[in-house]
Amino acid sequence: MWLWRIVGIIAFALGAIGLVLPVWPTTVFWIVAALAFAKSNPSWAEWIYTRPGIGPPIKTFLETGALAREAKIAALIGMAFAAALILVLGHHHAWLMAGGLSLIGIGALYVITRKPVRPE
Template identity: 65%
Template sequence: MWAWRIFGLIAFALGAIGLVLPVWPTTIFWIAAALAFARSNPAWAAWIYARPGIGEPIRTFAEHGRMNMRSKAAALSGMALAAAGTIFLFWQMPWAMAGSLGLLAIGAAFVISRKAPFDPAAEPPTDTVIKQKGD
């Protein structure tokens, strides 16, 4: 339990850096923090989920593994910028460039594979079990 809390605090602090440093990501660190806090201190996870603008996408991803199109576009744009920077910085080191671009490709494939969030007005989700009255 303490290990999760310490991990959550470190991830939260790294994410907070992104609030003042534009090139530093916030969301991925706060997702990690929310997941860690959900295991160690749910009130802290709820505090992250309550943040305007960022809390609901973090909750949706942490609880359901889903991403909306805006979040996907932002993540993929960031990865594209990281790929351009990788090519610029490592063009004389093909093994480092290939490794970095490979990791970015895996991350992009993961982001692309995420389903859209549930639409409350639509049909019930098909990826969860719905219990009948007699179960």
Template identity: 50%
Template sequence: MRIVLNILGLLFVALGIIGMFLPVMPTTVFWIIAAVIFARSNPEWERRIMAHPKFGPPIKAFRERGVIGRTAKIAAVGGMTVSSLIGFFTLRGVWMWVPAGVCALCALYVLSRPSE
């Protein structure tokens, strides 16, 4: 099971690295998930993620206090708004409302978290 968790954690680290270069993909979210997985399978890798100079502090803040920074909230809600609009204009029938509904629920969660 530990090997499976390590592979899954590395997958989320890779997605986070891709997110560093693609503006439509998040980075910190994937690294938070990887840190949670590594906490169970490889504590050394978890420590390395938590010690990262740029991404470590927001990950610690989220894990310890549920904090999402103001700029991260703006970026997340902005991205969800754009995604919802794209879905609204490209999908047909009832499906055109699905992205907006999912994004609205996610936005409510993001906005309900405390800011720094």
């Protein structure tokens, strides 16, 4: 129980960085935090779900696995930006480019294949 809480706190803190640093992902870390808090302290998970703007999509994703079109676009734009950074900063290191671009590719494939949020 305490291990889940520690994982949740770390993931939440990492996600909070994304609130002030646009290239840092908030949602991914807060999804992990919500999952960890659901196992250790459900009221903390509920607090995440009630955050305006980011909470409802996280709850929807965890409940249904669906992503809104806008969320997919934002995620893919962020991944494209990260890929560009890897290409610019890591062009002298083939292992860095291969590893980073592979992870981004896997993430992009995952985002693209998520079902869309159904209108209510």
